[in-house]
Amino acid sequence: MNEELIQQITKMVVEKLEAASGGQTSQQSSNEQKVQLFSQEPIGHLAAERPQQSPSGAVTFHSTTNEAKPQRNIATIKPKPTTAYGKPKAETTTPTEDQLAEYRKKTPARIAVGRAGSRPKTKTWLQFRLDHAAAVDAVYGEVPDELLDRLGLFQVHSKVADKEEYIRRPDLGRKLSDEGKALIQERCKTSPVVQIVASNGLSAKAIEENLEDVYLSLEQSLNNLNIDMGTTFYVDKGRVAVMDDIGEVLKPDVVVMLIGERPGLVSAESLSAYLCYQPRHGTIEADRMVISNIHKGGIPPVEAGAYLGTVIQKILKYEASGVALVQKEG
Amino acid sequence: MSNFNKHETIISAGIDIGTSTTKLIISRFSLRNVAGATHVPRIEITDKEILYKSPVFRTPLQDAVTINVRGVQEIIRSEYEKAGIQPAQIETGAVIITGETATKRNASEMLHQLSDEAGDFLVATAGPDLEGIIAAKGSGSYEESGKGGRVIANIDIGGGTANIAVFQDKQLLGTCTMHIGGRLIEFEQGKVRTISPPVERLLEEQGYTLQVGDPQDAAAVEFVTTYMAEAMARILKKEVHAQDHVLLLGHEPNWKQPVDTIVFSGGISECMYRHASDEEQVARYDDIGIQLAEALLRNQSLQIFEWQEPIETVRATVLGAGTQTTEISGATIQVAPHELPLKNIPIYQYDFEADLEAGLSNFENAVQQAVALYDSAKEGQNFALYLSNLPYLGFRDVQTLAKAIVQIMNQRPRPEQPVILVIQSDHAKVLGQTLAALKVKQSIICIDQINVETGDYIDIGKALTSGVVPVVVKTLTFHTT
Incomplete structure (x- = not known):
């Protein structure tokens, strides 16, 4: 065999091994080109992809290693955008970062968050997962006893046994358990003007975050207006129409039900106040009314409580609620 | 109800x-x-x-x-x-x-x-600043500035002054007022009848002479209109020369961004665009108005800007x-009906900087400063306290805030006057009710969702059927000369 060739090959192998063991990137001769089929750099509207100020629970990343960016030898050529007919697309104006920030201010929806290829960015995706998990937690969570004690509320149950049944059987959530009925009969003032009831509904988190502020503010409002209040209590796993059972037992003029709303991805802690004039068995849904979206990012709970007082005043004046109230009001 | x-x-x-x-x-x-x-x-x-x-x-x-x-x-x-x-x-x-x-x-x-x-x-x-702002709203410039991010200067030129207001994205960037107007030289039967003091000073500084009784076509008249157009172009470009100060009324131009588009409104713009020419009464004013309009149209330096026609010329200000x-207040508010309407209430802004505790620790000074600012003679000029940047408030926070408000409002020279509060965030009703629950002796006017600042004056109208109140915010009162 050609001695010279053997020497040359050995030299190359040794060089490669040395390079590998030294942890260095192999030195390539200058005329050798590294081929990359796909761009490693993001393309598209970079302005849109700047990280935004995130609310609580934001996920941040920082790299743990220092990587040298591979040098690209072939420039990626961005194909001209074309329409289905192959004609170049007309120039569209790209919104500036200021405008995008303005759009983001106007909606809690996830707009102008950028993308990585055809997928959302990792950060956006994790935020989405986090919000989704918060929604699930809100449904399966429990209201802390400490909060109910602080507000002096006692607890009764609907006919639902557990969370699974609560979700599958809305009809059972609309009925008070027999023990519950007996308990409210025993502990509550009968025939009050206003009966306030709290329930976790589909979001325990909503009660945890907002009940105290709404309740105290509503109580103050009713005191100012000299409207008599019954004994407030808490219904575990209730639905809105459980107020009909309560109406039958306690015979109040107005029931205000503060109940956790079905959580969404924007907020998992939104509270609703359902109001009804003399709810009894057979009350139709059109007679119920609601003030929804009570939470930090919606109507402030303290302001909602203050507003509810005047709504109750109106219901009492017209002796009607819901559609009937709108009709009577003219 | x-x-x-x-x-x-x-x-x-x-x-x-x-x-x-x-x-x-x-x-x-x-x-x-x-x-x-x-x-x-x-x-x-x-x-x-x-x-x-x-x-x-x-x-x-x-x-x-x-x-x-x-x-x-x-x-x-x-x-x-x-x-x-x-x-x-x-x-x-x-x-x-x-x-x-x-x-x-x-x-x-x-x-x-x-x-x-x-x-x-x-x-x-x-007030000249407010005038310019209102004219820009009436002429359509304000609305137009909301489209496409251009910096638009509305120049409202009437008989006596030119009021410039500069907007971008419906935000006011700055204002400037100049002694440029149609009525600064008046004629009678082809002869000069009056010359206003700023024009007299301008002529003197520039070495021209013009006297009452001189012919209407004197070279000095031509000079004045041409100079005014040139000075206008310089002010818009913010290149204020020393000799232009004679035409400035109040402060120098205070916007930072370069102007892209100019819109003329007011009587002089009517001379340019003739929107109202089909109306029967055609104004004959016998002054430099038409010459001034022509000078502005001819001026080369003004051509670097994009010109836009106003939707309203002579009536821009009145329309605005x-x-x-x-403005309309928030729907959940607390007002004592017998105290309304209230007129010319000066605003004192107190910024909580999203920290209730820190804000309250300094709260007492707010009233003292407001009194020093608006009622230095302690004659009982009431004021409205504007609470901005409040943090998220729980019920107990509202109680603390209300107690602090009662305390400081009682330190006014005439504590029995109504307590007037304007709140940036949606908290007026609960704060009003909390004050009522504290059994304060004063009447309470507590409104929200109106943006104002120290130096503004507001008028609060009678409550409407829906419970809201109309509010007019004024940015300045009289200009002093």
């Missing part, structure tokens, strides 16, 4: 008493609850309809320094009659005394008389005053 679901209308009047002309406009606003049925109501002005536009009248003057108040009243009375409106029907709007008229001897006195004549809730207001000055 407030009914949020009813469609409601209010009548607004705008009256503009300018250096050379006076005009009036009556419009009707429709108010509606724009929030969904399950939400707390939000009342907004959803439609504005102009019911009556008066002809353009010559402003009645007694002599060079006095307005003929009776003459102005006469115009208003007869125009109301033609429009079929009683003063009592008018629930909001603005009277504006603009340009040189505001410097007349009896301007302030007249405003007070007009307020009685023109309607219970009509605001008396003036009649239709753009009213």
